[in-house]
Amino acid sequence: MTQMIKNKTKEQGMTLIVKTVTRLVINVVFLYGIYIVLQSHTSPGGGFAGGVIIALSFILLMLAFGKDAVLKKLNRSKAIFIMSLAAVIFLFISIMGFITDQHRIETIPFSDIAGAFMVGMGLFVIFWALIRSTEGKE
Amino acid sequence: MSLYFLCFILFCVGLYCLLRKRNIIKIIIGLGIIEYSVNMFLILIGYRTNGRAPIFARNQEISNMVDPLPQALCLTTIVIGLSITLLVVGLAVRIYEKYGTFDITKIRRLKG
Amino acid sequence: MELHLILIFMICASIVAVRTKDLISSVIALSAAGLGLCLAFLILKAPNLAMTQLVVEILCVIVLIRGTINKDLPLVKDGRWLFNTVSTLVFIALFLTLIFLVLKELPRFGEPLMRVSGEYIANGFKKTGSANLVSAITLRFRGYDALGEVAILFAAAIGVLAITRRKGRLHDSNDKK
Numbered sequence: 001m002t003q004m005i006k007n008k009t010k011e012q013g014m015t016l017i018v019k020t021v022t023r024l025v026i027n028v029v030f031l032y033g034i035y036i037v038l039q040s041h042t043s044p045g046g047g048f049a050g051g052v053i054i055a056l057s058f059i060l061l062m063l064a065f066g067k068d069a070v071l072k073k074l075n076r077s078k079a080i081f082i083m084s085l086a087a088v089i090f091l092f093i094s095i096m097g098f099i100t101d102q103h104r105i106e107t108i109p110f111s112d113i114a115g116a117f118m119v120g121m122g123l124f125v126i127f128w129a130l131i132r133s134t135e136g137k138e
Numbered sequence: 139m140s141l142y143f144l145c146f147i148l149f150c151v152g153l154y155c156l157l158r159k160r161n162i163i164k165i166i167i168g169l170g171i172i173e174y175s176v177n178m179f180l181i182l183i184g185y186r187t188n189g190r191a192p193i194f195a196r197n198q199e200i201s202n203m204v205d206p207l208p209q210a211l212c213l214t215t216i217v218i219g220l221s222i223t224l225l226v227v228g229l230a231v232r233i234y235e236k237y238g239t240f241d242i243t244k245i246r247r248l249k250g
Numbered sequence: 251m252e253l254h255l256i257l258i259f260m261i262c263a264s265i266v267a268v269r270t271k272d273l274i275s276s277v278i279a280l281s282a283a284g285l286g287l288c289l290a291f292l293i294l295k296a297p298n299l300a301m302t303q304l305v306v307e308i309l310c311v312i313v314l315i316r317g318t319i320n321k322d323l324p325l326v327k328d329g330r331w332l333f334n335t336v337s338t339l340v341f342i343a344l345f346l347t348l349i350f351l352v353l354k355e356l357p358r359f360g361e362p363l364m365r366v367s368g369e370y371i372a373n374g375f376k377k378t379g380s381a382n383l384v385s386a387i388t389l390r391f392r393g394y395d396a397l398g399e400v401a402i403l404f405a406a407a408i409g410v411l412a413i414t415r416r417k418g419r420l421h422d423s424n425d426k427k
Contacts, residue, residue, distance in 0.1 A: 036301075040382065040385050041379075041380040041381065041382055041385055041386075042380075042381045042382060043193065043381075043382065044191075044193065044297035044298045044300075044301055044382065045298070045301060045382075046213070046298060046301075046302065046382075046384075046385055046388075047389075048213070048217055048302060048399075049298075049301050049302045049305050052302075052305040052306060052309055053305055055309070056305070056308065056309060059309075059312060063312075083404070083407065084404075087400055087401075087404050090396075090397065090400050091397065091400075094393055094394065094396070094397040097393060106379060107389070107390070108378065108379075108380050108385060108386065108389050108390060111389050111393075111396065112385075112389070115396070115400060118400055118403065118404070119400075119403060122403050122404065122406075122407040123224075123309065123407075125407050125410075125411065126224050126228075126406065126407050126410045126411075127312075127313065127316075129228070129410050129411050129414045130224075130227065130228060130231060130313065130316060130317065130410070130414065131316065132414065132416075139353070139358070139359065140254070141253055141254065141257065141359055142353060142356065142359070143353075144254065144257040144258065144261065145257065146345075146346070146349050147261055148257065148260060148261050148264060149345075150342050150345065150346070151261060151264045151265060151268060152264065153338075153341065153342055153345065154268065154338055154342060155264075155267075155268040157334075157337070157338045157341060158334060158335070158338045159268070161273075163273050163276070163277075163314070163317070163318055164268070164273075164276065166314070167267055167268070167276060167277070167280050168268070170280055170284075170310070171264045171267070171268075171280070171283065174260065174264075174283060174284065174287050177287065177299075177303075178257075178260075178287060178290060181290075181291060181294050181296055181299065182294070182359065183356070183357065183362060184362050185294050185295070185359065185360060185362065186360060186361065186362055187360035187361075189295055190295060191295040191296070191297055192295075192371070192382075192383035192384055193297075193381055193382050193383065194375050194381040194383070195381075203371055203383070204294070204295045204296070204362070205362040205364055205367050206367055206370060206371070206383040206384050206387055207366055207367040207370065207387060209296050209298060209299055209384045210384050210387040210388045210392060210395070211395075212296075212299055213298065213299060213302060213384065213388055214388070214395050214396075214398075214399050216299070216302055216303060216306055217399045217402070217403060218399070218402055219306075220306050220309070220310065220403075221402050221403050221405075221406035222406075223310055223313070223314075224313060224406055224410060225406050225409050225410060225413075227313055227314065227317045228409070228410040228413045228414055229413060230317060231317050231414065232413050232414060
């Protein structure tokens with residue numbers, strides 16, 4: 001079994017069935033992640049779960065079509081830039097509790113969105129680093 | 139009380155795996171089992187019999203909610219467990235690259 | 251009753267995960283234990299945590315299989331069998347005695363101490379405007395918990411990037427010469 005999977009990863013992506021199903025499903029997965037982030041203050045969900053679902057949609061693309069297809073759209077430095085910017089925005093929203101009267105401002109959706117960007121891009125970068133480290137040797 | 143005790147038995151299985159096994163992937167699995175048991179224990183402490191989920195509805199009469207504070211702490215715990223797992227997997231992959239084995243007793247020499 | 255069944259299922263899955271020789275089946279048994287935990291969260295009225303646990307479980311399985319799939323399985327033969335087993339059992343016995351001392355002081359199952367969170371429940375909706383109390387607590391009442399969580403994830407991302415780097419900068423410049 002491991003031999004089979006090794007062959008598949010070498011030829012840049014999986015079979016035609018996986019690619020077709022991924023093309024059909026990937027938009028719905030991404031949209032579901034955004035939905036979970038945006039409705040988290042009224043029903044179950046949250047910034048973290050939504051961010052992980054967004055990262056999983058990128059990971060699905062990366063597993064089905066190979067590494068280069070995703071990195072063409074979202075390269076590494078852009079992902080790290082978005083991650084750091086979202087972390088700084090989250091820090092700013094948290095520090096605003098010192099400065100202003102926080103009860104007047106509705107901050108929960110903003111911190112959810114910033115956390116989702118941070119988590120999604122961070123997990124994408126981590127997975128990309130692990131894949132690069134395991135594949136580079138052969 | 140018996141639920142607490144089963145939870146601690148789960149913790150003991152994870153502790154055995156963590157202390158006894160010598161494969162790095164098995165050690166990561168032991169860490170995961172311990173994390174599951176701790177999360178379960180936190181939520182078990184906050185449960186109230188016949189309670190309802192801590193989400194306000196439009197027209198509710200009963201206010202018999204379960205304790206929301208352990209759930210908030212447990213959310214943080216899950217995130218930290220995920221971060222630890224990813225970091226340790228990165229370390230394990232790196233160690234395999236350097237030494238060619240997962241056995242922790244064979245990793246003795248310093249390789250530059 | 252169903253909680254007992256789920257916990258016993260989780261214990262069995264963990265024992266299978268500990269005992270099997272094959273690494274991939276071990277990872278899959280671990281994920282079965284995680285799905286049992288997700289079901290237990292649903293029964294214990296924590297839908298937020300159930301969703302998060304399900305998603306995190308899938309990510310963990312993908313990463314662990316990706317980490318183990320290309321590796322051969324080294325057959326680990328245990329040396330010093332007696333010493334290792336006895337020391338492990340001593341640790342477990344110590345843990346169980348400490349737990350037995352503590353177990354009387356815990357609140358009984360089904361009757362939590364609501365000293366802090368009574369205030370959150372009473373006027374959480376008025377103060378935050380968020381119907382989901384768990385989200386309100388993590389992001390508003392205890393907002394610095396969420397800040398620390400994001401900081402830890404950021405540190406993990408930076409750490410993985412630094413650990414899995416191919417070559418140092420010094421090596422690169424040496425190779426060019």
